Amino acid sequence: MSAASARTVAQAAEDSRTSMRSVHEIQVTLRKYDFSPGSLRVRKGERVKLVMAATDHDHGFRLDDFNINQKIPKGTTVVVEFTADKVGTFQFRCSNVCGIGHRSMKGTLVVDE
Ligand SMILES: [Cu+2]
Numbered sequence: 001m002s003a004a005s006a007r008t009v010a011q012a013a014e015d016s017r018t019s020m021r022s023v024h025e026i027q028v029t030l031r032k033y034d035f036s037p038g039s040l041r042v043r044k045g046e047r048v049k050l051v052m053a054a055t056d057h058d059h060g061f062r063l064d065d066f067n068i069n070q071k072i073p074k075g076t077t078v079v080v081e082f083t084a085d086k087v088g089t090f091q092f093r094c095s096n097v098c099g100i101g102h103r104s105m106k107g108t109l110v111v112d113e
Contacts, residue, residue: 023081025049030059030072030094033101041110042084053077060095063109069095084111 024046029036030053042048052061054072061080062069065088072078093106 023047023049025051028052028061030054030061030105031056032099033094033105035061035092035094035105035107038107039110040107041112043112044084044087046084048082048084050080051077052080057098058096059098059105061092062095063090063092065090068092071096084109087111087113 024042026037026040026042026048028040028050040048040050050061052070052072054074054076056074058071058073060069060071061078063082065086066082068080068082070078070080088111090109090111091106092109094102096102098105
């Protein structure tokens with residue numbers, strides 16, 4: 001194989017990797033006292049884009065394992081992006097005291113191999 005065609009093959013491989021690395025977008029609604037959906041499932045290596053809307057109160061999205069703590073004010077939609085770079089089941093929860101059920105407002109992120 002010549003050097004020129006080797007580069008072409010490498011470029012094609014890079015192009016296909018880039019297109020596979022598409023963003024996994026998930027819409028999440030936050031309201032007293034849950035996340036909907038409350039269970040998020042993605043694959044390791046995916047770029048995850050959470051589009052989160054707080055409908056009834058200021059809420060927050062805290063996912064310590066990925067160093068995320070984002071406030072989501074009432075009536076707004078906030079986008080959080082991260083790379084799911086480790087496998088496991090991780091808990092997220094509301095990080096803004098929103099009422100009597102605040103402590104039970106949580107969900108799980110599952111990252112599959
Ligand atoms: Cu809350």
